[in-house]
Amino acid sequence: MSKVLQVTLGLITSIGGFLEIGSVITAAQAGAAFGYKLLWAILLGTLCLVFLVEMSGRLAAVSKHTIVEATRARFGFPFFFIVTIGMGIVAFLVLIAELGGIGLSLQILTGIGFSWWAVAVSIVVWLLMWRGTFSLIENGASLLGLVTISFVVAAIKLHPDWGSAAHGLIPSLPGHDKTKYWFVAVSILGASISPYLMYFYSSGAVEDGWDETYIPINRIIAGIGMTFGGFLSMAVLVGAALFFQPKGIQVDKFSQAALLMTTALPKWGFFLFALSMLFACLGAALEISLAIAYFFAQGFGWNWSEDMNPSRDARFAFTYTIIILLAAVPLLFGIDPVKVTVISMALTSATLPLAIVPFLLLMNDPDYLRDQRNGWLSNTVVSIVILISFVLAIISIPLEFFGS
Amino acid sequence: MKVIADVLDKELIDRNGEPIGRVDGLVMHVGERTQPRITHIAVGGPALWERLHPAFARLSRRLARMWGPKRTEQVRIPWSRVKTAGRDIKLDVEGKETGAIDWEIWISRKIIKRIPGSGGDEEGDGSQS
Numbered sequence: 001m002s003k004v005l006q007v008t009l010g011l012i013t014s015i016g017g018f019l020e021i022g023s024v025i026t027a028a029q030a031g032a033a034f035g036y037k038l039l040w041a042i043l044l045g046t047l048c049l050v051f052l053v054e055m056s057g058r059l060a061a062v063s064k065h066t067i068v069e070a071t072r073a074r075f076g077f078p079f080f081f082i083v084t085i086g087m088g089i090v091a092f093l094v095l096i097a098e099l100g101g102i103g104l105s106l107q108i109l110t111g112i113g114f115s116w117w118a119v120a121v122s123i124v125v126w127l128l129m130w131r132g133t134f135s136l137i138e139n140g141a142s143l144l145g146l147v148t149i150s151f152v153v154a155a156i157k158l159h160p161d162w163g164s165a166a167h168g169l170i171p172s173l174p175g176h177d178k179t180k181y182w183f184v185a186v187s188i189l190g191a192s193i194s195p196y197l198m199y200f201y202s203s204g205a206v207e208d209g210w211d212e213t214y215i216p217i218n219r220i221i222a223g224i225g226m227t228f229g230g231f232l233s234m235a236v237l238v239g240a241a242l243f244f245q246p247k248g249i250q251v252d253k254f255s256q257a258a259l260l261m262t263t264a265l266p267k268w269g270f271f272l273f274a275l276s277m278l279f280a281c282l283g284a285a286l287e288i289s290l291a292i293a294y295f296f297a298q299g300f301g302w303n304w305s306e307d308m309n310p311s312r313d314a315r316f317a318f319t320y321t322i323i324i325l326l327a328a329v330p331l332l333f334g335i336d337p338v339k340v341t342v343i344s345m346a347l348t349s350a351t352l353p354l355a356i357v358p359f360l361l362l363m364n365d366p367d368y369l370r371d372q373r374n375g376w377l378s379n380t381v382v383s384i385v386i387l388i389s390f391v392l393a394i395i396s397i398p399l400e401f402f403g404s
Numbered sequence: 405m406k407v408i409a410d411v412l413d414k415e416l417i418d419r420n421g422e423p424i425g426r427v428d429g430l431v432m433h434v435g436e437r438t439q440p441r442i443t444h445i446a447v448g449g450p451a452l453w454e455r456l457h458p459a460f461a462r463l464s465r466r467l468a469r470m471w472g473p474k475r476t477e478q479v480r481i482p483w484s485r486v487k488t489a490g491r492d493i494k495l496d497v498e499g500k501e502t503g504a505i506d507w508e509i510w511i512s513r514k515i516i517k518r519i520p521g522s523g524g525d526e527e528g529d530g531s532q533s
Contacts, residue, residue, distance in 0.1 A: 065491065072426065073413050073491075077455050080413075131521055301415050301426035302508065309523025314512030317522070367491075 007217055013138050014053075014225025015232070016145030020284035021101035022094065022191035022345045023233045024151075024277065025338055028251045028260060030184045031240025033177065036168030039234055041185040043169050045192025046230030048385035050222055051378045052356070055363050056198040057218035060205035063368040067202045068298040070362050079358070080299055086354045087295065091196050093344035095288045095327045099125065100337020101281030104254040108274040115334045122328035125285050129320050134207050134306040137290065141283030148232055148276045150261065155235040157264035158242040165238060182396040183346065189389040190348030192233065195355035196291040203294040207305060215372065239264070254338055293320040346400075350393035356386045405489065407442065415492045416447065416481070418499035425504045427493060428452035431480060444480040445493070447504040451478055473506040 030038035056067060063070065072080040102121045103114030128137065174181035205214070239260045244251060251257050254277075261269035290306060296319050297304035303313040310317035331337065360382060363374040405411070411427055418424045429451030431444035449468065453460035481502050487494045499505050517524035 063491065069415065073415065076408075076413050077428065077452060081456060130519070301423050303423055310516050310519070311512050311522040311524035314508050314516040317516055318511050321519075 003217060007220055009139060010217065010221035011225045011228070012146065013142035014221055015228045016142035016148070017138075017283050017287065018226070018229025019145070019148040019151070019232050019236070019276070019280045020191075021097050021277065021281050021337065021341050022187075022194075022284075022348075024236050024257065024280070025251070025254075025341045026184060026187040026191045026345055027233045027236040028240040028244070028257045029342075030188060031237040031242075032244035032249055032251045033184065034174060034181060035241040035245050036165045036238065037172060037174065038181070038185055038188060039165060039168035039237060040171040041188040042192060042230055042233045042237060044171075044385055044388070045189045046226060046233070048189075048193050048382055049197070049230075050226045051382050052193065052198055052359075053201055053226055054219055054222035055359070055374065055378065055382075056202040057205050057210065057222060058215060058372055059363060059368065060202045061210040061212055061214045061218060062370060062372045064206065064211075065368065066206050066294065066298050067199055067359055067362070068295050070368055071358050072299045074362055074365065074368075075358055083354055083358070084295065084299060086351045087195060088292065090344060090347050090351050091288055091292050091295075092323060092327065093340055093347065094194070094196065095285060095292070095323065096330055096335070097337050097341040097344055098281045098285040098288060099324075099327050100331050100335075100340060101254075101277055102285065103331060104337055105274045105278035105281065108255060108258060108270065109278070114337065115332055118328040118331035122324050125282070125289060126321060126324045128286060129289055129306070129324070130310060130317070132286075132306070134204060137286045137306065138204060141279065141286055144279040145283045147272070148280050150265070150272045150276055151232055151239060152235040154261045154264035154269065154272075155239040155242070158239060160238045160242060179396060179399045182392055183400040186349045186389065186393045186396050187342055187345040188233075189385075189392070190345035190350075190352075192230070193352060193385070193389065194348060195352070196288050198355075198359070199291040199294055200287045203290070203298070203304075207307065212372070236260070252338060289320045289324050292323055293317075346393060346397050349389040350397060352386050352393075353390050356382065411445075411489055411493065414489070416445070416504070417492050417494045418497055418502075419495065420499065422499055424495075424499035424502065425479075429455070442483045444482055445486075447479040447481065447502070448507070449478055473510040479503040479506075 027042065030041070059070065060066060065073075071083065099118065099121050100114060103117040106112070106117045106121070107114045132140075205218070210218070240251065240257075243260055243263055244256075249256060249259075258270055258273040261273040263269070265272060293316050294304060296302070297313070297316040302315045304316040305313060330340075360374070360379060362368055364379065366373060407430060412430060414427050416424050416426060425447040427445050428448055429446030430442050431446055432440050433443045434440045449464055450461040453464045479502060481495060481497060481504070485496050487496050500509070512524070516522045
């Protein structure tokens with residue numbers, strides 16, 4: 001494949017694959033409650049993600065190893081085990097949320113409740129994993145995910161005040177609901193900086209056989225792709241600020257979030273919202289299932305590749321089979337996917353240091369990166385954003401759930 | 405060579421270039437009159453869980469007796485089979501014969517190949533040929 005085509009495809013997948021239930025719900029809640037004020041959180045999260053994704057690709061291109069392989073080899077099994085527990089729980093919750101998001105989208109489209117869809121949805125996701133190849137999952141799901149660009153159309157049609165929106169990019173203190181403000185900020189950071197995305201991306205780079213000639217391509221995909229993805233999240237927030245905030249509606253139900261598009265696009269809005277979320281959550285569910293299976297396989301030294309027949313990497317295939325089926329269970333019992341989303345995004349923020357600190361150490365290790373180690377800029381940006389997310393998370397999560 | 409930094413936890417690659425696990429433990433021989441030397445690489449099972457807590461190792465033994473391939477002893481690969489120890493440890497062994505991928509083969513045979521579309525018919529027994 002020519003490199004130009006690869007860059008184009010890489011950009012499409014990062015844009016089409018960016019939005020998922022976490023980024024949409026957190027951005028919609030932020031816009032509804034605080035107008036443009038929390039745009040800075042998306043900016044900060046996206047900036048950090050650009051650096052992290054670039055690093056994930058660079059590690060794979062230079063060392064031919066994924067983040068997980070390198071973490072186990074460099075820091076040993078006991079530490080790796082702790083990371084596995086932390087990341088495993090959070091990723092599993094996110095998977096439940098994404099499968100729930102697919103169910104809720106189908107509920108909007110068909111009128112049949114999401115818990116009725118739980119089993120069917122998990123079987124379809126599993127089937128795509130079972131029979132699909134890596135490029136089918138990466139490119140197919142993301143191409144469909146391009147329909148999420150309709151959020152930008154909806155936001156623009158509501159005629160945002162660009163001046164106030166630009167103000168929102170600079171962090172400011174809230175006038176009201178301080179606890180909620182910081183909690184939503186934490187959830188947005190957690191939704192933007194997803195460790196599973198890094199595991200998925202670095203495994204993909206190894207699956208595609210990247211070498212050092214891919215470093216410039218990787219930089220373009222991470223930089224431009226993730227930035228445009230961040231714009232989509234911002235569009236959701238802007239749309240919510242324009243539609244919900246004046247009416248005083250708080251977004252705690254999925255169907256409420258759908259109203260976001262119906263004013264701007266009266267005829268197609270509802271349908272487009274459901275379709276956007278359906279594809280976005282499907283893509284994310286596939287990526288997370290793969291990321292979890294990659295995590296175990298690489299950490300324990302099993303055979304792994306989405307392009308192999310399941311019988312050739314049995315433990316890898318067994319892992320995703322079990323987790324996808326298990327994730328359907330809570331949904332079957334009617335657990336609210338929106339609540340799971342909010343909790344899992346906040347927990348992602350709280351557990352970021354567990355994933356990112358060892359990763360940063362690896363990225364500065366000459367054994368793995370040789371002369372392609374991190375510069376001061378990437379080290380500083382990532383360290384600061386992770387520190388902010390972590391501190392905000394451990395302060396605001398207990399306050400949100402147990403305070404007042 | 406730094407045994408802990410350069411060997412422990414590294415990926416093991418067999419002579420066919422397939423991953424067969426990781427260096428989960430190292431076995432040393434300490435003789436009365438000889439220098440201590442590494443004799444074996446331990447793979448999987450008790451050696452791995454022992455590093456967290458003996459209780460995990462006991463649990464892993466108990467579970468292995470109830471379920472899975474019937475192997476009771478720890479998988480050990482002689483140190484003399486190490487070809488190179490770089491970022492991965494390359495071994496001059498056939499993965500299947502070491503016992504390191506017994507679980508892979510067992511899960512492939514008992515579960516994965518029974519599900520339609522696993523591609524099981526095209527490949528012998530789930531291990532790499």
